[in-house]
Amino acid sequence: MLPIADAFEHDYRGCEILYGRGRASELSAILGDRGLDNALVVCGSNVGANDDLMDPIREGLGDRLAGVFDGTTPDKRVETAYDLLDKRAEVGADVLVAVGGGSSLDVARQATMLDVDGRDVADLRADAADGPDALGSLAPGTDPAIPLAVLPTTFAGADVSTGGSLVVLPADESPTGQPMTVSGDGAMPIVDLADPALFETTPKPVLAGSAMNGFDKGIETPYARDATPVSDATAIHGLRLLSDALPRVAGNRAGSEAAMDRAVVGALLVQLDRRISVIHAFGHGFARRYDVQQGTVHAIVAPHVLAYLFDEIDASRRALAAGLGVDVDGRGDEAVAEDVVEAVAAVRDALPVPGRLRDVPATDEEDLPAVAEYIADDWSMDRAPAGLDAAPEAIEGVLRATW
Incomplete structure (x- = not known):
């Protein structure tokens, strides 16, 4: 601890x-x-x-x-x-x-x-x-x-x-x-x-709804186009605290005062010098179409967005592994990427939040092409990792995987 x-x-x-x-x-x-x-x-x-x-x-x-x-x-x-x-x-x-x-x-x-x-x-x-x-x-x-x-x-x-x-x-x-x-x-x-x-006075469902929104700031910062060693350091340390604490204070694991203390400090750390990027663009894209809490969208899409990024580019997978407790010693890039995605999904799955877009009220599969256009055009994509060609067609593929 x-x-x-x-x-x-x-x-x-x-x-x-x-x-x-x-x-x-x-x-x-x-x-x-x-x-x-x-x-x-x-x-x-x-x-x-x-x-x-x-x-x-x-x-x-x-x-x-x-x-x-x-x-x-x-x-x-x-x-x-x-x-x-x-x-x-x-x-x-x-x-x-x-x-x-x-x-x-x-x-x-x-x-x-x-x-x-x-x-x-x-x-x-x-x-x-x-x-x-x-x-x-x-x-x-x-x-x-x-x-x-x-x-x-x-x-x-x-x-x-x-x-x-x-x-x-x-x-x-x-x-x-x-x-x-x-x-x-x-x-x-x-x-x-x-x-x-x-x-601790906030109802757990409200905490859960906000948890992935904060958590994803730590995930996005290391792979952002304009990341620095300083922004990496606060994001990675914040992820270390949040990945253990959030399932305890906002999810289905036993909590404690110490876990809440770590969660609050972790949430502060991932905000300092944050670099919101691709995952937040997905949240913004849905907000332009629906009245939906961004934390809910982030929870659903985060593992899928990371898998997409890792298929295309490095996306700072080893830095993220350090924040999520993923072993990298002697392991190849593909294995590290798979475990990073699984670690993020494990945090998400420990929270009482939806795991699929179809489980979010008012969403419609027919809207996915339009949402993909909004995401590709969102200002947060300006910080997408160098070398990523986030065309609407590729983004729509990620959305369909989350459906």
């Missing part, structure tokens, strides 16, 4: 990562040290109703708690972000504290960009109706005026990020026939407080 520190601090691109069990109790002091007095907690309704999670946060904030906005949803609609800004003005908050998974963290982050963008809902919808070029991004080149702190409770990896997008027009109103989204690339959160005790 790999040892980890009980607590640590790390500055990452201007975001102070604070890890440690029970550190939610420090929230008031953390914000006070930064001159912030009134916090608006941002979450979804399920999180807001989870007293096991919210009580430590309320107690940790104490008199600095100005209010709670529990209106975020997986839809991540732009209207929700404007509602959040209205609530922030109502309670006089000078900092947002986003709690939960990717939906809440993304909505809060993009609300800070809407605040400086200057357009209202009607403006954004009108621009979106004229197409992606007219819509553009939120306040390009501008930093937000509202600081954001994040307390993640899932493994999706939305905490150490400046990304996330909001739906401006649904597919049936969009000129492209796909949901029209907008985002802004602002500053990192000022604080990412990773408290394993908060993760």
